[in-house]
Amino acid sequence: MKALILLAALLFGAPLYAAQLDLELGDYSRSWQTEELLKHPQIETITIKKDVSYKRDMSYRAVPLAALLHGVKPDQHLQAVASDGFAAELAAAPLLNAHGARAWLAIEDPAQPWPGLSAGNHSAGPFYMVWTDPQAGSISPEQWPFQVASIKRMAPVAERFPALLPDPALKADDPVNQGFALFQKNCLACHRLNGAGDAQFGPDLNIPFSPTEYFGGEFLQRYIRDPQSLRQWPQAKMPGFSAAVLPDGDLEMLVGYLKHMAGRKVKP
Structure with a gap:
């Protein structure tokens, strides 16, 4: 059966995998599939100059992160957790910006996979937080989490x-x-x-x-x-x-x- 599914995917161009991003934002929770995000009404192609992870210019299909953070207020705190255990602690305010340094969720299309981060390694996908004009907000490399699996609203670190x-x-x-x-x-x-x-x-x-x-x-x-x-x-x-x-x-x-x-x- 698995062989038939794989053959059908190859013949008809269906994605070979569907990644999932989990959002836990207090009163609002949702799981997004790759295919859903690639059809999001606010998705667009963006170019990132000197991408932090790839060390070169990159283009992505991406959604403004603010469009996914329903109900999140600027004074709140979020955590983006990657599949490898990286846990980025993020003040919400910069993630909600519509101007200046702006956060985006880049989505890897299974039909057009991104390159590996280094020889023999996985890409930054399936979901990668990137920034346009990061200099305007003094954005740190740690605010570019890749291989993101979930984004959660959390109490502040000090608490x-x-x-x-x-x-x-x-x-x-x-x-x-x-x-x-x-x-x-x-x-x-x-x-x-x-x-x-x-x-x-x-x-x-x-x-x-x-x-x-x-x-x-x-x-x-x-x-x-x-x-x-x-x-x-x-x-x-x-x-x-x-x-x-x-x-x-x-x-x-x-x-x-x-x-x-x-x-x-x-x-x-």
């Missing part, structure tokens, strides 16, 4: 994971608290800290040791800027964070947060 919080005696505008905000935007999609977080991708950044405890001098900053410049291996996945994405002042505050948290270890 879900108190083990990530800096000393509560610090003022709200203290550089350490600003570094915490940068950590959520740039690091939490791949890493946990004190065992806290939903990512299943990279190592914990405080247990058993913080990178501020084993990187001397400016080497941690150099590593964040260009990981392969200090540790080269073929399967490395951490992207570099350029000064355009993470200015020097922000990088210092991010490292300051990690240093601060090295004194606030909580065993998971």
Whole structure:
């Protein structure tokens, strides 16, 4: 029977698979199939300059992400979870923008599959969050999740994971608290800290040791800027964070947060 289905698909041009995107947005939940999204009334072809994942210009069939986020308010928080355990923590407001930096859900057509991200690897599909004019919103590479399986409305990170919080005696505008905000935007999609977080991708950044405890001098900053410049291996996945994405002042505050948290270890 399976052989007959496969033969029919080949003969009549039917998709060989149907991917599913699950949305859990509080009072609104829906599962979208690839074919449905490819027929969405707001779908269009967009060109992404210097795509974060492919490192070159790419064209996609895509739907404005805001068109799918029914009932989501700008002050809410979302999480995009990929099939490999990457969990991007996303403030809702930028995702709802209609101008400037604008988020899109790119949909891979089974009849016209995207290239692999590298030799022998899967593509960024079936669903990939991409941005037009990302510079206008200081969009981080971690805000480009690929192989997305679900998008969920969640409580803010600070409520879900108190083990990530800096000393509560610090003022709200203290550089350490600003570094915490940068950590959520740039690091939490791949890493946990004190065992806290939903990512299943990279190592914990405080247990058993913080990178501020084993990187001397400016080497941690150099590593964040260009990981392969200090540790080269073929399967490395951490992207570099350029000064355009993470200015020097922000990088210092991010490292300051990690240093601060090295004194606030909580065993998971």
